[in-house]
Amino acid sequence: MTQDELKALVGQAALAEVVPGAVVGVGTGSTVNCFIDALASMKDRIAGAVSSSVKSTERLLAHGIRVFDANEVERIPVYVDGADEIDHHGFMIKGGGAALTREKIVADLADRFVCIADASKLVDTLGAFPLPVEVIPMAAAQVARRFRATYGGEGRLREGLVTDNGNYILDVQGLAIADPLGFETEVNQWPGVVTVGVFARHRASICLLGTPAGVETLRF
Ligand code: 5RP
Numbered sequence: 001m002t003q004d005e006l007k008a009l010v011g012q013a014a015l016a017e018v019v020p021g022a023v024v025g026v027g028t029g030s031t032v033n034c035f036i037d038a039l040a041s042m043k044d045r046i047a048g049a050v051s052s053s054v055k056s057t058e059r060l061l062a063h064g065i066r067v068f069d070a071n072e073v074e075r076i077p078v079y080v081d082g083a084d085e086i087d088h089h090g091f092m093i094k095g096g097g098a099a100l101t102r103e104k105i106v107a108d109l110a111d112r113f114v115c116i117a118d119a120s121k122l123v124d125t126l127g128a129f130p131l132p133v134e135v136i137p138m139a140a141a142q143v144a145r146r147f148r149a150t151y152g153g154e155g156r157l158r159e160g161l162v163t164d165n166g167n168y169i170l171d172v173q174g175l176a177i178a179d180p181l182g183f184e185t186e187v188n189q190w191p192g193v194v195t196v197g198v199f200a201r202h203r204a205s206i207c208l209l210g211t212p213a214g215v216e217t218l219r220f
Contacts, residue, residue, distance in 0.1 A: 004030075006118035006210030011035040013208045013215045017114045019077040020045045023068055025106040026060060027081025028053040028099035031116050035080050036060055050076060052106045053099040054164050070105060079110035083117050083204070084129040084197075090115070090204035090220030091180040095132025095197035098163050104195055107202040115204035119211045122218075127175035130156075132197040134167050139192020146190055147172050151183075167194055 001009070011034025018024050018039070026036060026049045036056065039046070040063035048066030050073055051057040060067050081103055083092040092115065094100050107113050131153070135143050144155035147170075155170040163169060177183050180200035187196040207218040 001210075001212050003118050003120065007031040008034045009215055010116040010118070010208045010210040012038045014080045014114055014116050015039065015042060017078055017080065017112075017206075018042065018046060021047060022078075023047045023073050023076050024049050025076045025079030025081075025110045026051050026056050027079065027103055027106070028056050029082040029097045031082035031118070032056060032080065033059060035116060036063065036065075039063070039065065050106050050109065052081065052102040053097070055097075055099075070109065073109060076110050078112050078114055079107050080114045080116060081107070083115050083121055083199075085123045085126050086115055086117055086121050086204060086207055087123055087126055087180075088218075090207065090218070091126060092199040092204060093126050093129050093131055093197050094199050095134070095169065095195075096129070098132065098134075098158070098161055098169050100132055100197045101134050101163065101165055101167075101195040104199065104202055107199065112205040113202060115207040117207060117209055119209055122209060126177040126180055126198065130171035130173045131175055131177075132158075133170045133172060133187070134163055134165070134194040135170055136192045136194060137168050140168050140170060143190055143192050144170055150186075151175055165194065
């Protein structure tokens with residue numbers, strides 16, 4: 001099976017996690033696009049969605065799925081999103097699609113985070129994928145220096161990219177994140193950091209992993 005076929009497989013499988021009658025949280029990325037397309041088949045059985053990006057909102061609306069502002073909902077039962085890396089504890093690196101800040105906000109509204117990913121995303125230690133960090137533009141160079149001094153990571157600005165929130169993305173290479181919770185807590189303190197792409201406090205509850213043998217469910 002190709003990677004795209006595995007993404008379609010887990011996008012479809014995630015429908016079983018959606019709570020009928022409720023608002024569902026929707027992430028961002030190519031795997032989530034498969035989920036959104038599948039969700040269209042049950043759009044009359046959900047109240048609507050809360051979206052984590054302009055791109056996902058546009059796709060949801062194109063399918064006729066109602067999109068709520070995050071401020072309109074107090075809790076949602078389930079948030080479905082992809083990941084750039086996920087480890088065996090459900091800790092993730094996210095933000096390859098530059099939507100990490102809104103993704104963490106919607107994840108925070110949710111009782112359960114359902115991660116959908118193809119098998120290439122499963123890792124022992126987070127950090128081989130360059131870590132996305134959303135920064136206030138004027139802090140970009142200082143945050144990059146702090147990564148170098150603290151963790152030996154090399155931060156590069158993602159060229160030409162401005163997030164949905166008007167900020168920049170630093171992609172930090174050369175990390176091996178042994179303690180995701182401690183790392184997230186530390187980097188969150190740095191002035192100018194809006195969101196770090198380590199999802200430890202908001203880790204996955206389950207992962208639907210697309211493998212050539214089918215969908216494997218990892219529970220954390
Ligand atoms: C977007 C994300 C995505 O979930 C992550 O980049 C995975 O994307 P894809 O499903 O396209 O591989 O965090 O900000």
